[in-house]
Amino acid sequence: MSVSDAPAVAPAVAFVLKGYPRLSETFIAQEIEALERRSLDILIVSLRHPTDKKRHPVHDRIQANLLYLPEYLYQEPLRVLRGWWRARKLPGFGETLKLWWRDMLRDPTPNRGRRLGQALVLAAELPAKYRHLHAHFVHTPGSVARYAAHLLGLPWTASAHARDLWITPDWEKTEKFNDCRWAVTCNAHNVAHLNQLGVGNKVTLVYHGIDLDRFPPGTERPPRDGADPADPVRLLSVGRAVEKKGYDILLQALAALPADLHWHFEHIGGGPKLPQLQQQASQLGIAGRIAWRGAQAQAAVIEACRNADLFVLASRKDKDGDMDGLPNVLMEAQSQGLACLSTAFSAIPELIRDGETGLLVPPDDAPALSAALARLIADPTLRQRLGTAGEQRVRGHFSMRAGIDELARRFGLQAA
Numbered sequence: 134m135s136v137s138d139a140p141a142v143a144p145a146v147a148f149v150l151k152g153y154p155r156l157s158e159t160f161i162a163q164e165i166e167a168l169e170r171r172s173l174d175i176l177i178v179s180l181r182h183p184t185d186k187k188r189h190p191v192h193d194r195i196q197a198n199l200l201y202l203p204e205y206l207y208q209e210p211l212r213v214l215r216g217w218w219r220a221r222k223l224p225g226f227g228e229t230l231k232l233w234w235r236d237m238l239r240d241p242t243p244n245r246g247r248r249l250g251q252a253l254v255l256a257a258e259l260p261a262k263y264r265h266l267h268a269h270f271v272h273t274p275g276s277v278a279r280y281a282a283h284l285l286g287l288p289w290t291a292s293a294h295a296r297d298l299w300i301t302p303d304w305e306k307t308e309k310f311n312d313c314r315w316a317v318t319c320n321a322h323n324v325a326h327l328n329q330l331g332v333g334n335k336v337t338l339v340y341h342g343i344d345l346d347r348f349p350p351g352t353e354r355p356p357r358d359g360a361d362p363a364d365p366v367r368l369l370s371v372g373r374a375v376e377k378k379g380y381d382i383l384l385q386a387l388a389a390l391p392a393d394l395h396w397h398f399e400h401i402g403g404g405p406k407l408p409q410l411q412q413q414a415s416q417l418g419i420a421g422r423i424a425w426r427g428a429q430a431q432a433a434v435i436e437a438c439r440n441a442d443l444f445v446l447a448s449r450k451d452k453d454g455d456m457d458g459l460p461n462v463l464m465e466a467q468s469q470g471l472a473c474l475s476t477a478f479s480a481i482p483e484l485i486r487d488g489e490t491g492l493l494v495p496p497d498d499a500p501a502l503s504a505a506l507a508r509l510i511a512d513p514t515l516r517q518r519l520g521t522a523g524e525q526r527v528r529g530h531f532s533m534r535a536g537i538d539e540l541a542r543r544f545g546l547q548a549a
Contacts, residue, residue, distance in 0.1 A: 252280030320480030351470030374404030379447030
C-alpha cells in the first residue's frame with residue numbers, strides 16, 4: 134500500500150467475543166492478528182474471562198486492548214447500574230428496550246436479561262473511536278452486539294460459525310441476519326442453511342483457512358502397520374471432550390479393533406466429558422493404550438500431528454442440535470501430511486474428499502469407524518497417499534489469506 138492510498142485514520146472495530154483468550158478458538162485469534170497486521174484497530178470485548186490455563190503464541194502477538202464485560206450481572210452491580218444510567222440517555226434506548234422485550238417474550242430466560250445488561254455496559258464504556266461492532270458467533274455475542282449497536286446507533290456485523298447457528302432458534306437467526314449490515318460464515322453447509330431461512334443474501338462464504346506460515350510441511354513417517362507391539366501405529370485426535378465430537382463412538386470403535394493390530398491413541402483437549410470418557414476406556418479394556426493430554430498450546434498440537442500416523446475425529450450432532458462446522462484441527466492435521474479419518478457430516482466433506490484426501494464414515498457408526506481404522510492402521514501406503522493428497526489440498530485451497538483479504542475489504546482496509 135502506498136502512502137497516498139493509506140487511509141488517514143485506521144478503521145476501528147470492536148470485536149465482541151464470548152470468551153478471550155480460548156485455546157479452542159485459534160481461528161478467531163489468527164484472524165484478529167492478521168487484521169491487525171493490515172492496520173485494523175481492534176478492541177476485543179469479551180463476555181467471559183478466560184478459563185484455559187494455557188495460551189497460544191498468537192495470543193501474545195495480538196496488540197488489541199481488552200474490555201471484559203460483567204460475566205454475571207450480580208457480580209458487578211454498580212458497573213451495571215452505571216451502564217444503565219448512561220445508556221438510558223442514548224437516543225436508541227427506547228427502541229432497544231422494545232427490541233429486547235420482543236426477544237424476551239419468546240425466550241424468557243435469565244440469559245436474555247444478562248445480554249441486555251452486558252450491552253448497557255458496553256454502550257456506556259465503548260471508547261468513542263469504535264464506531265462498528267462485529268460479533269464472532271451470532272448467538273450470545275450477536276445479542277450483545279445487536280443491543281449495543283441499537284443503543285449507540287452504530288452498524289454491527291457478524292461472523293457465524295457452528296454452535297451459534299445450530300442452537301439458535303430460526304426466528305432469532307432470521308431477525309439478526311436481517312438486522313446486521315453484513316455477515317460471513319465459514320462453510321458452504323452454513324450458507325445453504327441460511328439460504329433456506331431466506332437470509333443468504335446477507336451472508337458471504339469466507340473459509341477460516343489456516344496460517345500456513347505457522348504450519349511448515351510435514352515430515353516423512355515410518356511405515357508402521359500395526360504388526361509390531363513395540364512400535365504401534367500412533368492415532369491422534371484433538372478436540373474438546375463434548376458430545377458433538379463423538380469420542381464415545383471412537384472409543385467403541387477402538388475397542389472393536391482386531392487384537393493383533395497394535396495401536397496407541399492420544400487425545401488432546403479439555404472438556405466436561407473427559408472423566409466419563411476415561412471411565413468408558415477402562416470399562417472397554419483399552420485404557421492402557423490411551424494418553425489423555427488435556428488442553429495444549431498450538432505448538433504442542435503441531436508437534437503431536439508430526440509424530441502421529443493417523444488423525445481421527447468422529448464428529449456428529451448432539452442432542453441439543455449442536456454440531457461442528459468445518460473443524461480447523463482437520464486442516465491443521467492435513468497441513469502436516471497426516472492422513473485423516475472423519476465423518477461424512479456437516480461441512481467436513483468440503484475439506485475431505487472420501488478416498489482421495491482422507492476417509493469418511495457415517496456419524497454415530499462405530500462399526501464403520503472401526504473398519505476404517507483397521508484398514509488405515511494396517512496400510513501405511515494408503516495413509517501416505519491420503520496424507521499427501523490432503524496436504525496438497527489444504528495448501529492449495531485453505532490458506533487463510535483469501536479470507537483475510539475479504540474481511541479486510543469489508544472492514545474498510547486496503548488490499549495487502
